[in-house]
């Protein structure tokens with residue numbers, strides 16, 4: 001990374017990771033291309049309070065946390081504003097290194113830990129209703145349980161957005177089954193980054209909670225269209 005990034009900043013780091021994938025390293029699975037566009041559109045439509053933070057489940061090399069950090073610069077009081085949870089210690093080290101090179105270490109941080117064991121730490125550090133945006137990208141077969149866990153810990157902010165990646169490939173069947181019955185979910189069919197012929201879905205859950213903590217209003221699908 002140090003060899004290919006001439007000037008250290010978030011945009012150059014994102015481009016360098018994308019180029020690495022495009023020139024043939026497809027094993028490095030990142031939420032780039034239209035997946036990143038959807039993520040950015042969702043962030044734009046999420047009304048962040050100054051105290052809200054963004055949580056990512058599964059950091060890998062820190063690609064999306066860099067994108068989120070770049071978008072949330074100047075948004076919230078909390079420092080850092082993007083907290084990414086990762087259980088593989090090598091990935092934790094790479095992600096933190098990427099954050100340094102992207103000059104975002106004051107905005108994004110990576111916690112070493114296994115979801116769901118590390119999840120309560122979010123409540124301890126940031127408090128109830130603190131998470132304005134969640135990116136679930138760790139393990140599709142756990143999405144439904146881990147989203148329910150965030151909800152049970154009262155972590156989701158009054159107005160919050162959750163995006164689940166890789167819902168079809170490799171798959172999150174139980175999450176999608178639950179989402180099918182919820183009017184607050186929308187699934188988007190998108191190609192994998194640098195693999196136009198490989199279809200995947202991202203599930204977007206946008207919710208408003210009333211002060212009682214119960215869902216009050218679902219964001220209409222049309223609001224998400226860019």
Ligand SMILES: C[S@@+](CC[C@H](N)C(=O)[O-])C[C@H]1O[C@@H](n2cnc3c(N)ncnc32)[C@H](O)[C@@H]1O
Pocket residue numbers: 029030031056057058059060061062063064065085086087088091113114115116137138139
């Ligand atoms: C697809 S990658 C994440 C990509 C990243 N979100 C991005 O867009 O740049 C999935 C990551 O989740 C991590 N992971 C898988 N299960 C986990 C768990 N239960 N707790 C924490 N991290 C987990 C893996 O080690 C891997 O690094």
